[in-house]
Amino acid sequence: MLSLKSVLAKPFAKRIYKKVQKWANNPIETQEKVFRELISRAASTEFGKDHDFKSIKNHNDFIKRVPVRDYEALKPYVEKVVAGKEDVLWKGKPLYFAKTSGTTSGSKYIPITKASMPSHVEAARNAILLYIHETGNAKFVDGKMIFLQGSPILNEQNGIQLGRLSGIVAHYVPKYLQKNRLPSWETNCIDDWETKVDAIVEETLPENMTIISGIPSWVQMYFEKLQEKTGKKVGDVFKNFNLFIFGGVNYEPYRSKFENLIGRKVDSIELYPASEGFFAFQDKQDERGMLLQLNSGIFYEFIKADEFFNEQPKRITIKDVQVGVNYVMIISTNAGLWAYNIGDTVMFTSTKPYRVIVSGRIKHFISAFGEHVIGKEVEQAMQDATQGSNIRVSEFTVAPQINPKEGLPFHEWFVEFENEPEDMSALAKKIDESLQEQNTYYFDLIQGKVLQPLKITKVKKDGFQDYMKSIGKLGGQNKIPRLSNDRNIVDKF
Structure with a gap:
């Protein structure tokens, strides 16, 4: 009733x-x-x-x-x-x-x-x-x-x-x-x-x-x-x-x-x-x-x-x-x-x-190499890559790796999984393909061998919560930036 x-x-x-x-x-x-x-x-x-x-x-x-x-x-x-x-x-x-x-x-x-x-x-x-x-x-x-x-x-x-x-x-x-x-x-x-x-x-x-x-x-x-x-x-x-x-x-x-x-x-x-x-x-x-x-x-x-x-x-x-x-x-x-x-x-x-x-x-974008990648694009790429699979992501953030130990620079994705993929490199490839499709600057940089395709770094369980806690911002209205043009956040992981 x-x-x-x-x-x-x-x-x-x-x-x-x-x-x-x-x-x-x-x-x-x-x-x-x-x-x-x-x-x-x-x-x-x-x-x-x-x-x-x-x-x-x-x-x-x-x-x-x-x-x-x-x-x-x-x-x-x-x-x-x-x-x-x-x-x-x-x-x-x-x-x-x-x-x-x-x-x-x-x-x-x-x-x-x-x-x-x-x-x-x-x-x-x-x-x-x-x-x-x-x-x-x-x-x-x-x-x-x-x-x-x-x-x-x-x-x-x-x-x-x-x-x-x-x-x-x-x-x-x-x-x-x-x-x-x-x-x-x-x-x-x-x-x-x-x-x-x-x-x-x-x-x-x-x-x-x-x-x-x-x-x-x-x-x-x-x-x-x-x-x-x-x-x-x-x-x-x-x-x-x-x-x-x-x-x-x-x-x-x-x-x-x-x-x-x-x-x-x-x-x-x-x-x-x-x-x-x-x-x-x-x-x-x-x-x-x-x-x-x-x-x-x-x-x-x-x-x-x-x-x-x-x-x-x-x-x-x-x-x-x-x-x-x-x-x-x-x-x-x-x-x-x-x-x-x-x-x-x-x-x-x-x-x-x-x-x-x-x-x-x-302020939250990556353009370390002139690629102008924005939050909406990385979120869409993650969605495209995980759709229809049993991969579940708790949280993620992206930062540029300008000085890698070897090879070309790349975008580094820090991902906390709830259900991780069997093949991490296949997931990275799918994300990268979606990002290239959405962003022509990024596509040109990959094709022109200025950047190598992105890499995924696994974050331990509750890693993002622990990070927010460590900077006194756990809870309320506080959010992790989806991406940054520097490594200030990711260096804490």
């Missing part, structure tokens, strides 16, 4: 679907409206005055007055906000700072304002509602849901609350979901990740879990501990578990491992949340890519990734983007980030509506 909650979920889902369609079908007008509102609302701030917002009438004016900045370049303004000054990047003071551990600049303090906070919450809710509208499946709203996330304990600094994004969002779970939600507040507050996962296993085992959510690498750890404790597949432990929600990394490299741990296929929804804004979510089960959130107080610009380091790279808006091109995404937001480079690269899979996939990080 259906509960009242699952009966009411369907008309609510239909209403939200119509609202989303309205702006998704009018993308350019929607973005222009967002742009005008951002400029007019911030004109009287310190940043707005410094960059003459009052005279900005269009995108070209904006390009002339506001250069692209990363966190380091915006830091002088952020530091004033952290010190408690008002009206710096946005009106008043932010509600929160999402504290993130930057790879290059130590801790980053990303402002979240009263204007920007709702979109962090609504986008995730809308992703679930659009799934209900599309599939007609609403039974899961009666079960328990888990979101593996950071601690919700917040500190205060000059009247502004400070914490991890997932911990901040935990304070905004709607009332109608509070009873369904796990882990408990106490468990969520545990700092040590391994202790926390053990506690989550104890808490969830007796429950009717229907939705499980989190970054795949950390959900994997939870699944493995469940299996260890019960000796059963996760799908047998939680018979009604039928929706996996994830974000932060590409799920494809984990998919076969997850299906093995669960013991069956479950539907999944991909999200693209970040401290800087909630950018996209998967709106259709059978479509590749996530719907870009054009109506969430974020104005988007794009720069072709291979032109990004040029003197004056061209900044375009959504009306000029093309499918299949690798772009650096630049954002201006109602949290007071202006022409801000978050470091992600995206590719459009469709422009009607605008859907994207995250293709990597502008």
